[in-house]
Amino acid sequence: MEWVYLVIGIAVLAIAAVAGLVTTRGRRTLPPADRSDTLAPPTERTAPPPEVEVDGGPEAPVLETPVETPVETAPTPTVERPEDTRSRLVRLRARLAGSQGGFGRGLLRLLSRERLDEDTWESIEDVLLTADIGVAPTQQIVENLRTRLRVDGTEAGDPRSVLRDELLAVVDPDMDRRLQVSGEDGVPGVVLVVGVNGSGKTTTVGKISRILVAEDRTVTLGAADTFRAAAVDQLATWGERVGVEVVRGKEGTDPASVAFEAVKHGIEAGVDTVIVDTAGRLQNKQGLMDELGKVKRVIEKQARVTEVLLVIDATTGQNGLVQARVFRDVVDVTGIVLTKLDGSAKGGIVVAVQRELGVPVKLVGLGEGPDDLAPFDAGAFVDALLG
Template identity: 65%
Template sequence: MDSQVLILFIVLAAVLVGLVSLFFVRAGRARGLEDYPETRDADDPAPGDSADSASGTADSGGSADSGGSVALAEEERTAAAPDKAAEGAEDSATAVETPEPVAGRLARLRARLVKSNNVFGRSLLALLASDDIDEDVWEEIEETLLTADLGTEPTMELVDRLRERVKVEGSTDPDRVRAMLHEELTALIDPAWDRSLNVEAAGRPAVVMVVGVNGVGKTTTVGKLARVLVAEDKDVVLGAADTFRAAAAEQLATWGSRVGVPTVKSDVEGADPASVAYDAVDAGIEHEVDVVMVDTAGRLQNKANLMDELGKVKRVIEKRSEVDEVLLVLDATTGQNGLNQAKVFSEVVNVTGIVLTKLDGTARGGIVVAIQRQLGVPVKLVGLGEGPDDLAPFDVESFVDALLEDR
């Protein structure tokens, strides 16, 4: 009898446990799957990652030298996780921005330069329109030009030309004086220079390296330039070869994702930048894009080891493809100090063009002339502000018009 009671007790306990378990399972389902964290083995790839991308194989652009997997954004994630891609397709489409056309940027360039440089222009015009331009006036003109970072040699050249023209023509009419100054400044900046970006290459992507010292805004410039190229219907891949600054790669990837541009990056901070740059070019060739842009870490121009490493990045890229453009980013507010930076970088990586940032915040527009004279390469792009589309091709006529705007 006792054994029968024991058996009955066990059966009732089992039934009770089953009912309680069923209650909690149903309650858990009612709360939703998001309340239960997903579990997986540490070696399993994350959702949306293929086995290849997790292991950093060559097919996904990975490299043993880069110290971790290198991800080519969007395309490979879409291929590895079609269900997620389908579910998020509508959200992705709405997230991608349409960059502003280049023409609109040029109009904004003039407006902003007028605001920051009109004191410079008014000062020169007032001096040159004096009834009696004596030696003191010419000295004031020289001082104004030097203050604008035109540089000693270009300043003396411009003053000599103006002296001769004023002497020959004998005119102090404001409109005529403005015309003379416009012509001479335009000649100094040299409108005949080819300022187009070398982003056309036959049978392969054009490769653009972006270099410069710390803090001038290289990563931001790469992101803004990607928008310029997308606005011109170019297919672009970004290479995050600044592997030493915390979150630099993520910052670049964010810039790219806003306009649907993929980014090749390492998942290991401090990875070999040359390897990441190589992988980016390799991915660009594989995916047949138009342009690969490589962001590099900031360098102190007086640190030989850092500059040597920058040279290495370029040499490693050239094992896979020619480098078509090396853009040096300079801060316009640094004035003559920027010339020293420019010279050292040019010696290491053969700079082909200048990107001048923060030009809207300074009245020292003459730095354009000084830099071009120092390097023998043109200013190709100018940064106008903090907005995502505040980067524009440099246009000589618009620039000089803005310098001499008298309103």
Template identity: 60%
Template sequence: MWVYIVIAAVIVVLAVALAAYYVPRRRGREVEPPSPRPGVDYQPGVGDDATAPTQQPRRSVQDVGLPEPGDATATAPPAGQTAPEAPAPETAEPAPSIERPEPAAGRLVRLRSRLARSQSSLGKGLLSLLSRERLDDDTWEEIEDTLLAADLGVTPTGELVERLRTRVRVEGVADADAARALVREELISLVDPSLDRELRTERHVEDARPSVVLVVGVNGTGKTTTVGKLARVLVAEDRDVLLGAADTFRAAAVDQLTTWGDRVGVPTVRGPEGGDPASVAFDAVKAGIDQEVDSVVIDTAGRLQTKVGLMDELGKVKRVVEKHGPVDEVLLVLDATTGQNGMAQARVFSEVVDVTGIVLTKLDGTAKGGIVVAVQRELGVPVKLVGLGEGPDDLAPFDVEAFVDGILG
């Protein structure tokens, strides 16, 4: 009996001792609070795994309303976000309108008043001098100076003054009208109406080949613009035209020529920037043959007449084009404001490519209309076209009588 009592007491003592040993150790430990949960206790950041709040009530599929078609709220963005811009509806680009140039016939007559304003020093100066009561040697010297100042050239000026002196001495000059009639007759004779000024731009029927027009000139004369305006002249005459952009050294010239062609529905053959201009010219003529056009007009790079290498390259362009057949026209574009300085240009170009006609640009901006006579005398080829303004249809076929009437006013 006492044995059991002793055993129980020992067990109780051991239990109390164990309790006294473990309880203080557990109380001495620091209890760490639970870690905050991203998405529940704070907004999640970069690197956090967002946990959906378990306290937030969830909605079933049946509780979610679907937007109706055409509902403006269907594309509403979430709170705090900006709605993306709706794409603009696609609209078909309008087809470029094709312009119809005005007829070339009569353009110089229409622009006669503009020409008269720029040539007043020549026409009015001559008429006022010849209308004097007494025509002495000093007056004739003034007449000669007026003609030289108009870039008529020394030889043509001497011829004109001599003829005027002879006719005044024989026929006399009664009044200003008689003086004007006298000067008009002599100027028309000097400009030479007998020269063939027709542009050869008709298609060759015998071999089904288009006419080829090669346009040359120095930089700054308005050559590319002249080619574009010439295309308008031909379109106004109901010709099918194709342009060749052989000025491969200037991308701007190629784009400019293409724009001129697009305005009147004329295609342009172009090559890579810096490519071989002779190759582009050759391809343009070939395309003209394949498309059965009437005329192919080729724009060449502007070049100084003193650059031998560039002039040789121009000769190469012409020779390559002639593999398809003869070139019908070689038009030299000259700036009328350069006066006698253009004569050196004209001589060199004529030697290299056999110029067949002259295009005088900016004739409305100079009082030196005598350049028409001078350049014809120098080259032995006629002025065929004149530029009298900045408008797209201000290139006109040259007409001798209209030109002289414009000078005299």
């Protein structure tokens, strides 16, 4: 029986081997690229760029590199070099001679007559009064002229020389007309500029700064006319043109506080001179007196006010004297600035205002140009009057 079981076992193994071979041959093996579990996402194919025809031949397109847009910045202001004092004196003297010559020539024509009768002397008085010299100076000039020309005689004497002497005497060439702009012990000098609105006060502050810069002085400006925004902006423009710093406050700020900060900044910066612009409202005289007095007191807590300049419009004539009296009562005026002296026969206001205040005319303005302001020279002024 054992051999029977052995035969059956061999038969079973044979049948199993045959069945496995059939199964292997019937199975299909898929290539890896077609198997769903290893498929990669389809790749997008980019069409080749079109050819560009250039002069009949193909050329690959040129890729443009993007250009960066430059950032716009504010232009740096050009700092001007102001005209020096000597050259502006020569130029302004010539301009003054052209604009004021009618006054002097009129007097010379009258004095050159063969016979100086009473009618002629009355005409001479009229010319002098029309030029705003004032009553007292006019009487003094006429009396001296009558005496000298009567003694010398119009033929023996030179009417022009005699007239020049008399005009020079009333203009007073011996007055000290130097600007006091320097301080002491390292503290800057402080120039306080006063005057009514419309007289050219703020413009004068800017022009004075140009004179000092031309002399290689360092300057700080104080915009203390805080009631007029236009005045503050105007002063800032003047300072920018010559590289001078301007201390300013908001519109309506207490003027004394702006003046204080300007002087403080000037001390810290070590500048030579601080120039302070002030308000010039005359509607309320008492208010103006209180305001200007306060400004000066506040400034002098830090530095001495070395100069108080009163700006007067020369074309206002005798009305300018009324303004001068008001400001004389407010602050101790030390010098006069006469603006708009060009194109007018009112040159005698120089004499009248000096007599009224007892202080010298230190600067004169003869035009609208930035350098049309110069130190006053008595001899040059009288020569210009005589043409």
